[in-house]
Amino acid sequence: MSWLPTLITKTPEDGYDLAIKLSRMAVKKTQPDDDARGRMREDYANSADSLTMVSEVVAINFQTVAQANNYWRD
Amino acid sequence: MSWLPTLITKTPEDGYDLAIKLSRMAVKKTQPDDDARGRMREDYANSADSLTMVSEVVAINFQTVAQANNYWRD
Amino acid sequence: MSWLPTLITKTPEDGYDLAIKLSRMAVKKTQPDDDARGRMREDYANSADSLTMVSEVVAINFQTVAQANNYWRD
Amino acid sequence: MSWLPTLITKTPEDGYDLAIKLSRMAVKKTQPDDDARGRMREDYANSADSLTMVSEVVAINFQTVAQANNYWRD
Amino acid sequence: MSWLPTLITKTPEDGYDLAIKLSRMAVKKTQPDDDARGRMREDYANSADSLTMVSEVVAINFQTVAQANNYWRD
Amino acid sequence: MSWLPTLITKTPEDGYDLAIKLSRMAVKKTQPDDDARGRMREDYANSADSLTMVSEVVAINFQTVAQANNYWRD
Numbered sequence: 504m505s506w507l508p509t510l511i512t513k514t515p516e517d518g519y520d521l522a523i524k525l526s527r528m529a530v531k532k533t534q535p536d537d538d539a540r541g542r543m544r545e546d547y548a549n550s551a552d553s554l555t556m557v558s559e560v561v562a563i564n565f566q567t568v569a570q571a572n573n574y575w576r577d
Numbered sequence: 578m579s580w581l582p583t584l585i586t587k588t589p590e591d592g593y594d595l596a597i598k599l600s601r602m603a604v605k606k607t608q609p610d611d612d613a614r615g616r617m618r619e620d621y622a623n624s625a626d627s628l629t630m631v632s633e634v635v636a637i638n639f640q641t642v643a644q645a646n647n648y649w650r651d
Numbered sequence: 652m653s654w655l656p657t658l659i660t661k662t663p664e665d666g667y668d669l670a671i672k673l674s675r676m677a678v679k680k681t682q683p684d685d686d687a688r689g690r691m692r693e694d695y696a697n698s699a700d701s702l703t704m705v706s707e708v709v710a711i712n713f714q715t716v717a718q719a720n721n722y723w724r725d
Numbered sequence: 726m727s728w729l730p731t732l733i734t735k736t737p738e739d740g741y742d743l744a745i746k747l748s749r750m751a752v753k754k755t756q757p758d759d760d761a762r763g764r765m766r767e768d769y770a771n772s773a774d775s776l777t778m779v780s781e782v783v784a785i786n787f788q789t790v791a792q793a794n795n796y797w798r799d
Numbered sequence: 800m801s802w803l804p805t806l807i808t809k810t811p812e813d814g815y816d817l818a819i820k821l822s823r824m825a826v827k828k829t830q831p832d833d834d835a836r837g838r839m840r841e842d843y844a845n846s847a848d849s850l851t852m853v854s855e856v857v858a859i860n861f862q863t864v865a866q867a868n869n870y871w872r873d
Numbered sequence: 874m875s876w877l878p879t880l881i882t883k884t885p886e887d888g889y890d891l892a893i894k895l896s897r898m899a900v901k902k903t904q905p906d907d908d909a910r911g912r913m914r915e916d917y918a919n920s921a922d923s924l925t926m927v928s929e930v931v932a933i934n935f936q937t938v939a940q941a942n943n944y945w946r947d
Contacts, residue, residue: 529780547773551621558603571796574645625695632677648719699843706825722867751928769921793944847917854899870941
């Protein structure tokens with residue numbers, strides 16, 4: 504079963520969650536060790552700039568997902 | 578009730594506010610603790626570079642919202 | 652009166668100024684205190700990297716405005 | 726044999742993997758020494774912000790690949 | 800006379816130069832003091848990361864100019 | 874002879890190389906001194922984050938080149 508069978512989602516909110524998933528997957532594929540990622544959580548979850556950077560990646564991925572779904576206009 | 582029922586807004590100004598909401602939501606979903614986010618507020622609200630980074634995320638999300646609304650040209 | 656009644660501008664130069672306005676508005680909405688923003692001015696106005704970051708946000712917003720205006724080709 | 730014969734992939738997941746490949750290739754072409762890149766692995770694989778930056782590059786390349794594939798909608 | 804009468808250029812190379820001009824103009828409008836900008840030149844012209852950041856802004860503006868010119872395909 | 878006569882390339886791989894060329898040209902135009910650029914090479918070629926930043930610029934330029942070539946779909 505693919506972790507990314509499609510970019511199509513039912514609603515904008517689902518699309519936003521998919522954008523978050525896409526953002527996390529690149530991190531997971533670069534650092535596959537769950538414990539290592541867990542140790543870093545404190546670092547970025549308590550740094551304003553780190554969180555803004557995370558938000559930027561989500562924004563870029565949300566552009567892609569929103570376009571794929573024709574902005575859920577149909 | 579969804580926090581993001583649609584990307585369509587009545588006016589460009591409403592679209593800009595939605596872009597801000599989208600930018601904040603990724604932060605909230607990464608750091609759900611309201612107090613933790615509140616403690617960081619001082620950090621980024623008084624740093625020029627942090628505010629510029631926030632503005633960049635809003636700019637990216639505003640691209641998405643503006644496209645969804647066909648730039649409010651209709 | 653809205654601060655953003657439309658994305659349509661008469662000329663590319665006006666569009667560029669609107670991109671600057673869009674870039675500043677996210678900062679203003681995140682840090683509404685005029686004095687606080689004023690105190691930060693020295694920081695970013697005299698740092699090459701801060702100015703480059705500002706220029707990046709303007710570039711992203713100018714993409715949006717230019718698209719909205721069909722690149723002033725008509 | 727080209728390392729990039731096409732941007733077309735069968736599935737979104739394959740497209741995501743291609744986006745990772747595109748992201749790594751620019752690094753490889755800038756620093757062709759395998760050992761030098763290997764020594765840096767520890768640095769970015771254990772830094773939250775470095776991983777977020779990597780994720781951002783993947784997001785940008787995934788936009789390109791997704792558009793090339795018409796978002797795998799066909 | 801406008802500094803930006805049009806986004807249309809004759810050649811891709813001219814378009815690239817316009818992208819550089821667009822990138823610099825946001826800096827100039829944020830820091831209008833020529834001497835202040837001159838003093839910063841040494842900083843960014845001798846820092847690899849600063850130069851990469853400058854190159855990123857040019858890349859974003861070049862996207863806009865290239866689209867405006869339909870990629871000089873006509 | 875122009876350094877950028879066209880954005881059209883025969884293959885995706887050639888397009889990727891052009892994206893690298895575009896990324897480097899902004900650096901060259903900002904710091905035209907070959908020796909100065911050479912001295913910086915060690916800095917960014919051995920820093921993971923610097924290389925990721927370089928890769929981001931290439932990704933943005935590759936978006937432009939890929940669009941210009943209609944993703945080499947024709």
